[in-house]
Amino acid sequence: MAFRAVKGMNDILPEEAGRWQRLESSFRSTVALYGYEELRTPIVESSDLFVRSIGETTDVVDKEMYSFTRHHESLTLRPEGTAGAARAYVEHTRYAKEAVTRWFYMGPMFRAEKPQKGRYRQFHQAGCEIYGDSGPVADAEMIAMLCRFFEGLGVGGLKVAINSIGSSATRQRYHQALFAYFEPRKAELSPHAQERLAVNPLRILDSKDERDRNVSSEAPSILEVLTDEDAAHFRMLTASLDAMSIGYQIEPRLVRGLDYYTRTLFEISSTADELGTQNALAGGGRYDGMIEGLGGPTTPAVGFALGIERLLLAMKDEPQLAPPFCYFASMGSAAITKAVMFGQELRSYGFRAEVDGRDKSLKSQLRRADNLGVRYVVVLGDSELGRGVAVLKDLVNHQQQEVGFEVLVSTIVERLRAPQPAEGAA
Numbered sequence: 001m002a003f004r005a006v007k008g009m010n011d012i013l014p015e016e017a018g019r020w021q022r023l024e025s026s027f028r029s030t031v032a033l034y035g036y037e038e039l040r041t042p043i044v045e046s047s048d049l050f051v052r053s054i055g056e057t058t059d060v061v062d063k064e065m066y067s068f069t070r071h072h073e074s075l076t077l078r079p080e081g082t083a084g085a086a087r088a089y090v091e092h093t094r095y096a097k098e099a100v101t102r103w104f105y106m107g108p109m110f111r112a113e114k115p116q117k118g119r120y121r122q123f124h125q126a127g128c129e130i131y132g133d134s135g136p137v138a139d140a141e142m143i144a145m146l147c148r149f150f151e152g153l154g155v156g157g158l159k160v161a162i163n164s165i166g167s168s169a170t171r172q173r174y175h176q177a178l179f180a181y182f183e184p185r186k187a188e189l190s191p192h193a194q195e196r197l198a199v200n201p202l203r204i205l206d207s208k209d210e211r212d213r214n215v216s217s218e219a220p221s222i223l224e225v226l227t228d229e230d231a232a233h234f235r236m237l238t239a240s241l242d243a244m245s246i247g248y249q250i251e252p253r254l255v256r257g258l259d260y261y262t263r264t265l266f267e268i269s270s271t272a273d274e275l276g277t278q279n280a281l282a283g284g285g286r287y288d289g290m291i292e293g294l295g296g297p298t299t300p301a302v303g304f305a306l307g308i309e310r311l312l313l314a315m316k317d318e319p320q321l322a323p324p325f326c327y328f329a330s331m332g333s334a335a336i337t338k339a340v341m342f343g344q345e346l347r348s349y350g351f352r353a354e355v356d357g358r359d360k361s362l363k364s365q366l367r368r369a370d371n372l373g374v375r376y377v378v379v380l381g382d383s384e385l386g387r388g389v390a391v392l393k394d395l396v397n398h399q400q401q402e403v404g405f406e407v408l409v410s411t412i413v414e415r416l417r418a419p420q421p422a423e424g425a426a
């Protein structure tokens with residue numbers, strides 16, 4: 001049987017890679033405007049790191065981790081980037097070196113979810129994390145940056161949902177309120193939610209099960225039980241978003257699926273048809289307890305991650321003009337050797353050159369050049385070689401000329417540097 005890629009994990013072929021590169025470079029330049037620097041962490045971390053930071057009763061840790069044992073150590077393919085970034089922050093004592101740290105990262109993440117359009121087992125995230133800034137302005141600026149980035153990529157129908165899940169004092173009160181609400185209706189919940197009720201009733205609000213959703217629809221709102229400090233933080237968040245004219249909706253039942261959050265939560269989705277049901281483009285929030293939980297000093301933190309595959313589904317494409325290049329069609333080993341030399345020289349000027357070394361007929365080499373959409377082709381055969389010339393063909397203008405070897409590369413460079421006609425014009 002022929003091999004296939006693992007279910008839920010996809011190849012990114014060269015014809016798609018261009019869109020990935022555009023998205024990634026646009027992300028890099030957007031986050032640079034806000035002062036983020038790149039962090040690259042290993043794809044594999046100790047399983048305990050995810051259990052401790054994301055939380056045992058979350059779906060991600062409970063059901064979706066790719067874990068294995070090596071050298072008596074349980075390791076996991078990272079399901080997200082926040083835990084690894086926080087681990088690196090503590091491990092490299094960044095808190096002792098800078099008051100505020102702003103990091104961004106991009107790369108593959110792994111979750112054993114049920115694959116569907118927009119949901120994969122290997123997927124890619126781009127994310128940002130800030131350590132050392134407890135102010136809601138940092139949260140608001142992150143949301144504003146994401147909106148700017150999505151709009152710049154032509155993503156329509158953006159919706160920003162925000163909520164506060166408070167500090168631990170608020171959450172204790174909320175756990176009690178939720179327990180009191182769900183307990184009398186326990187029989188209506190899914191078996192999984194029934195199990196979670198005593199341990200972590202917050203997770204029931206996040207359940208995808210229809211039964212849990214029905215019961216949750218009238219659950220008490222966390223905003224009603226926020227402490228004064230948490231409420232002031234949330235007010236300042238909305239005031240900052242208002243000041244930047246960022247539209248948002250307050251969704252008191254937004255809890256997000258990871259246990260590490262404190263105070264601010266946000267999710268940005270799009271109504272773009274291409275996304276279907278998996279329409280959450282990015283999610284994030286504050287996690288002021290994680291750094292301390294991992295052995296560092298008390299350090300506030302906030303961050304987000306966006307799903308690159310989903311964004312690619314929603315983003316509009318600008319027509320891209322491929323940079324022009326030159327193709328060398330040569331017949332016979334002496335001509336091919338000469339073409340290889342010219343190709344090398346042309347590349348040293350920064351131009352792409354492709355040398356056809358198959359020694360096929362001129363017709364088949366020209367066919368390949370045509371398929372590649374090449375404008376300039378250099379033809380070199382025995383008769384040209386004997387006279388010290390090559391035929392330079394312009395496939396767009398259907399012109400050709402003989403050019404002496406000594407000026408061949410400079411002539412091609414001049415042609416490639418000249419403004420090219422727009423696609424389809426000619």
Ligand code: HAM
Nearest residue numbers: 080082118119120123280281282283284303304305307
């Ligand atoms: P998350 O909401 O689990 O948050 O994931 C963020 C984004 O990753 C989602 O909005 C979605 O676009 C994408 N995503 C998640 N799972 C999949 C999947 N199976 N297939 C395709 N795309 C997916 C986090 O991961 C947090 N670490 C965000 C964060 C950073 N919070 C604070 N700092």
